[in-house]
Structures are given as structure tokens and as C-alpha cells.
Amino acid sequence: MSSHKGEALIRSTGLSAGYHGQPIVHDLDLEVRAGEMVGLFGANGAGKTTTLLTLAGEIKPLGGTLEFDGAPHPGSLHQAAKNGLALLTDDRSIFAPLTVRDNLRLGRGSVADALSHFPELEEHLDRQAGLLSGGQQQILSVARILASQPKVVLADELSLGLAPLIVKRLLAALRSAADAGAAVLIVEQHVPVALSTVDRALVLVRGSIALESDARTLRATPDVISDLYLAAG
Template sequence: MIRAEPLIEAVGLSAGYHGNPIINDIDLAVHAGEMVGLFGANGAGKTTTLLTLAGEISPLGGSVSLLGAPHPKSLFKAARQGLALLTDDRAVFPALTARDNLRLGQGTVGRAIEIFPELEEHLDRVTGLLSGGQQQMLSLGRILAAKPKVILADELSLGLAPLVVKRLLLALRAAADDGAAVLLVEQHVPLALAHADRACVLARGRIALEAPAAELREHPERVSDLYLSGSRT
């Protein structure tokens, strides 16, 4: 059930680099139990949005709230409050075993294996020898085992086969069903829409479309038309 108060919210948010805005006047909220897809062409501002919500980038304007309070303006402090950020670079330690990678998280190895039982037979392998999909399961499993309240996931499917992507999305969907607020940037739009509750599409640094995922599954051209309308470089 979606709470009235969002767990993470941006109001009039503008952000960018070296004082130059990439996103402008973004209003975006994600509630407990909700999975929201954030889509857009390359350069539209998706990663900038996620990094600003996480606290890695300071806003140029507007505000961000986390768990109903002003954002602590630091990824480290936000993480301590229950925010998790998953980037596209598979945040694992390749020289350590899969088991030791999981031990570095706030959850238990057993909980991570419950989420991704496929990893159990690889626990004592050096992580650098695992496939890209296994490494991403390891990274996401370490995050989900800690049961974060807010999950920001940026292109977790990059370079992975669709079957692996579906497996990762199912795990995120389960986390949302368990009460987390999930915001997902994803290149596989149809797959993401199949698991999301709602979707927002960025175009030229602004939210050009927000709609229920079910509606966009029926009319995918509404998303593709915005992709073709152009993006920032």
C-alpha cells in the first residue's frame, strides 16, 4: 500500500555540473511500496537526477526530502538513514570472494542468498571471475539484504542479457512490495514498465511525461516519441 507521504521527493529540483544545469525544475516523488521508472534518451539528465537525489551532487535549485525530512546533503549520511544507490559500474571488489563482498554490506549473507539463490554455489569464488550478471546480482543482493527504505538504481542492466535483467527487476519489484521506494533508471523500457507502477520520462532536462506504467504499456509510442524529440549532449 502506497503511503501518503513520499519516502523521497524532489520539488523544483535543478542540478548540474560546474554551475551549469542539466536538469531543471524537476518534481518527482516515490512512495513506500512503489517502483517508478525514470526514462529518457542519452543525456536527458537521468543519472544527474539520481545522483542529486542520492546526495552525490548538490542541487542548484529546489529541494530534496528523504523520509519526510530535508535531505542530509550527503550520500554517506543518506545511506545511514536507509538510502541505497546502485550504479551501472557493478560495485563489487573483484579480488574478494563473493561471500566477502556480501559481508561488507549491512545485511547477512544468508539474506542475500535468499534473494539470489543462484549465487550460493559461487560464494567462495573470486568475484572477478564471475559473469557480469552474477556480479550485478552480488551488488544488488548486498544492497537488498540490508532492507533499505529507498533504492535508487541506475542502469543496472547495462551489458546484460534480457533474462538476467528480468531477474534483477523481479528482485527490485519484491523490495518495493516489501515497502521500499524504488526509483529505477533503465534502458530496457518495456521490461521496466512490466514491473513498475509509474513512469516518468525526461526530455531536455525536464519531466515531459508522467503516467501509470500500465497506461504506457498500452501506448509505448508515448515514450518513444519523447526519446526521438531530442536530448541534451
């Protein structure tokens, strides 16, 4: 893991966010620095996805401030993406009728750069993306994003429904992106696996940060997070 952390590339201060004027996330202070990978954990309904979508610019904040790359957030996911922010979701954002090669060509990076992250895709380049397994489709989605060398990566439940080996493969690729200088924030249901990969962890309980700790400490005391999950139930 990287020991050289740079400036904060995504930061919220006093952030309030939700839907139809009703906040789900309250007074959220959060930052992820260049070269750092952070895990955001919490029980269902804690506000994890709402947090990620707000940081990405998909949801407008209800209060507080939001910064991206040292400046006020541009205010939309489209504009933030143009400036180097990537949002990865569990829905395997691929173009099913196109080949793997053409899917990669639609990204901001090259096919060669994508294959440098996931060389196992090379044998599938001329295969229709919709015929890949669910894990292969998620690998394709992540490969296309990482090939563009994003400054910030926000990943929401990439592992949903995937085999443990694929989950480890995806997390390792995101770890490599962080080590290369990106700021990576992941929401992940497989907490022990994620804790072996991230630098820091945040736990949301009912829309507020109930715990912030370095991952090494939490790996030594795994019951701390599970106790918070139970308390939120």
C-alpha cells in the same frame, strides 16, 4: 505489484541540478512512495543520471528542495546511505579479489538475507568475485544492497551490457523490494521490460519531465515514450 503505497520516502520540489553551476535538470518535481517502483526514462543526455545522483546526495542541488524519509535530505550520499538510501550503478560495485561470501559480509545485511533475494549465489559463495560473469557480479552487487533492507533504492542502468534474462531477474528483485515497502526509482534503457515491472513512469526531455503516467497506460500505448525520445533528438 503493490497496491498499498505509503508516504513519500524521496521527494524533490523545483529541483535544479547540474555541474559547475550549469543546470541540466530544471524545476523537477518528483516523488517515490514506500511500496512503489518508478521508472525514469529518457534519451541520452536527458538528465536521468544527474537526477539520480542528486537525489542520492552525490551531487549538490543548484536549487529547489530535496527530502528523504520525510525530512530534509542529509546532504551527502554517505549520510543518506547510513539512513537507508541505496544507490546502485552499472559499474558492478564489488571487491573483485574477495570471495562472494566476503563481499556479502561487507554489506549492512546478512549473507542469509542476500541469498534470500538471489539463492543462485549460494553455489558461488567461496568463489572469487572477480571470476564471476558480468551478470553474476551485478547480481552480487544488488544482493548485498537488498540484504540491508534499504528504505530507498536508486538504480541507474543496472542492465547495461547484460543478457535479457539477467535484466528481468534484477528488475524482479527490485520489484520484490518495493513490494516489501521500499521506494524504488530506476533508470532503465530496456523500456518495455521496465514498464512490465514499475508502477509509474516519468520521461525526461532536456532536463524536464515531459510525461508522467501509470505504467499500465503506457504499456497499452508504447509509442508515446518512443515519440518523446524522437522529439528530443
